[in-house]
Amino acid sequence: MATRTRQSQRRTEALSRERIVEAAVELLDAAGAGGLTVRALTERLTTGPGAIYWHVGNRGELLDAATDAVVAAALATESAEAPDTPQDEIRAVALGLFDAITEHPWLATQLAMQLSRSPLGSVTPRIFESIGQQVRALGVPERNWFTATSALVHYILGAAGQNAANARVLGPDVDRAEFLAAASRAWEELDPEDYPFTRAVADQVREHDDREQFLAGIDFVLTGITTLHPPTGPQ
Amino acid sequence: MATRTRQSQRRTEALSRERIVEAAVELLDAAGAGGLTVRALTERLTTGPGAIYWHVGNRGELLDAATDAVVAAALATESAEAPDTPQDEIRAVALGLFDAITEHPWLATQLAMQLSRSPLGSVTPRIFESIGQQVRALGVPERNWFTATSALVHYILGAAGQNAANARVLGPDVDRAEFLAAASRAWEELDPEDYPFTRAVADQVREHDDREQFLAGIDFVLTGITTLHPPTGPQ
DNA sequence: CTCCATGTTGGAACTGCGCTCCAAACCTGT
DNA sequence: ACAGGTTTGGAGCGCAGTTCCAACATGGAG
Numbered sequence: 001m002a003t004r005t006r007q008s009q010r011r012t013e014a015l016s017r018e019r020i021v022e023a024a025v026e027l028l029d030a031a032g033a034g035g036l037t038v039r040a041l042t043e044r045l046t047t048g049p050g051a052i053y054w055h056v057g058n059r060g061e062l063l064d065a066a067t068d069a070v071v072a073a074a075l076a077t078e079s080a081e082a083p084d085t086p087q088d089e090i091r092a093v094a095l096g097l098f099d100a101i102t103e104h105p106w107l108a109t110q111l112a113m114q115l116s117r118s119p120l121g122s123v124t125p126r127i128f129e130s131i132g133q134q135v136r137a138l139g140v141p142e143r144n145w146f147t148a149t150s151a152l153v154h155y156i157l158g159a160a161g162q163n164a165a166n167a168r169v170l171g172p173d174v175d176r177a178e179f180l181a182a183a184s185r186a187w188e189e190l191d192p193e194d195y196p197f198t199r200a201v202a203d204q205v206r207e208h209d210d211r212e213q214f215l216a217g218i219d220f221v222l223t224g225i226t227t228l229h230p231p232t233g234p235q
Numbered sequence: 236m237a238t239r240t241r242q243s244q245r246r247t248e249a250l251s252r253e254r255i256v257e258a259a260v261e262l263l264d265a266a267g268a269g270g271l272t273v274r275a276l277t278e279r280l281t282t283g284p285g286a287i288y289w290h291v292g293n294r295g296e297l298l299d300a301a302t303d304a305v306v307a308a309a310l311a312t313e314s315a316e317a318p319d320t321p322q323d324e325i326r327a328v329a330l331g332l333f334d335a336i337t338e339h340p341w342l343a344t345q346l347a348m349q350l351s352r353s354p355l356g357s358v359t360p361r362i363f364e365s366i367g368q369q370v371r372a373l374g375v376p377e378r379n380w381f382t383a384t385s386a387l388v389h390y391i392l393g394a395a396g397q398n399a400a401n402a403r404v405l406g407p408d409v410d411r412a413e414f415l416a417a418a419s420r421a422w423e424e425l426d427p428e429d430y431p432f433t434r435a436v437a438d439q440v441r442e443h444d445d446r447e448q449f450l451a452g453i454d455f456v457l458t459g460i461t462t463l464h465p466p467t468g469p470q
Numbered sequence: 471c472t473c474c475a476t477g478t479t480g481g482a483a484c485t486g487c488g489c490t491c492c493a494a495a496c497c498t499g500t
Numbered sequence: 501a502c503a504g505g506t507t508t509g510g511a512g513c514g515c516a517g518t519t520c521c522a523a524c525a526t527g528g529a530g
Contacts, residue, residue, distance in 0.1 A: 048481050049518070051480060112348075150394075155390040158392045158394065195364050204381035213382050221455050289507065
């Protein structure tokens with residue numbers, strides 16, 4: 001019995017960090033955060049753990065790389081045309097992230113983890129910069145730039161994260177209606193003593209549109225920013 | 236050799252779901268989300284896996300229970316006196332969660348995961364109700380209750396989540412200063428072409444106060460809500 | 471062309487995890 | 501005292517991430 005049965009040819013397509021990250025994103029999309037296992041990767045790329053670890057370091061780094069790749073793609077998409085107002089630009093950036101999370105539900109948790117693990121990563125500055133440039137364009141006084149941008153980023157990531165649940169099931173509309181109906185029903189059955197408000201809005205849950213509500217929140221923050229920190233002339 | 240060496244007495248303090256959750260929170264506080272292992276629990280409680288699984292079901296359920304316990308405690312704390320404005324009430328609730336996350340950094344990720352996993356859990360309604368009652372007290376028209384409350388909750392959880400990193404190191408002030416300085420330095424060293432804004436606010440990072448900034452964000456959202464949805468008379 | 475140095479690969483194996491199973495210990499009522 | 505259900509602790513299974521290393525491929529030196 002031969003000591004090796006390796007495939008005669010090396011691989012047709014060379015293994016690379018990029019190919020691994022790409023496969024990782026596909027696995028994450030297909031099976032969620034738990035679906036990204038080194039073994040699943042080895043199977044999909046028809047290789048062994050050693051090859052992967054030679055390129056990647058460890059699983060956490062792979063998750064970070066996948067997150068970074070998806071976020072970068074999302075932020076790169078909608079900066080093509082631009083003669084809109086800063087508000088519209090901010091909405092566009094926010095919706096880009098929102099949609100990215102809708103498309104890759106694992107992104108929500110991953111973003112939360114990565115940001116709270118180390119704001120020094122490459123994802124935070126990317127998002128921060130996109131939003132911040134528009135905050136500056138809004139005419140917000142410079143000493144409030146950081147606070148205003150942080151508030152926007154916090155809202156965007158918080159809201160987008162929550163809404164990831166709605167996208168987790170497959171269907172685009174059918175499942176969503178079912179899901180909302182179930183949530184609404186669950187809220188209606190809460191204790192009237194302890195949860196009067198939640199029960200009162202239970203039916204609004206059924207009717208609401210995620211993107212609209214997300215944008216409404218953005219408008220709250222934007223209105224707050226421009227009201228409390230009105231522009232100080234040009235720039 | 237005897238087949239058993241069990242301790243002669245049963246345990247002085249009976250095992251219970253509550254005791255397990257309590258130990259779980261301590262483990263989480265001490266070693267982060269990864270520190271909560273069944274084996275560590277068995278050691279801390281001087282018992283075996285079977286005993287724990289008899290009370291708890293699985294690890295996920297334990298995490299949920301720990302999250303729920305901490306959130307419930309946080310929300311219960313500051314509802315003692317109350318003759319403040321709805322705005323102050325909302326700030327109080329928000330700060331309660333903010334501080335809880337600061338004290339239990341694992342809470343941030345856990346909240347994000349639990350909320351995006353199933354809004355049907357017990358944590359979401361709890362938070363939602365606390366905020367929602369104050370939104371109602373603000374005089375927001377009923378048809379906007381859900382949107383306004385959602386925006387506040389999203390911001391609060393998003394912001395609190397991000398700030399969890401600052402609390403992960405032990406020291407209250409020393410480490411924090413170092414941490415911020417490091418973050419600031421990292422931002423200053425970014426590519427001036429790609430990150431002009433982020434570089435420009437790098438020094439604001441060093442000076443800012445987390446709680447103040449968090450409250451400033453709350454005020455943005457509150458101002459936006461009351462501006463876009465002004466009160467419609469009493470209640 | 472040959473041969474070696476260097477960069478890559480894939481698989482065997484180690485560790486530690488969540489979890490199941492079960493016999494032993496406990497407790498309660500009679 | 502003892503029979504019943506309840507609770508416990510440990511052995512062990514399967515699977516995850518990760519490490520280690522012998523086998524390969526490749527490109528330049530002789």
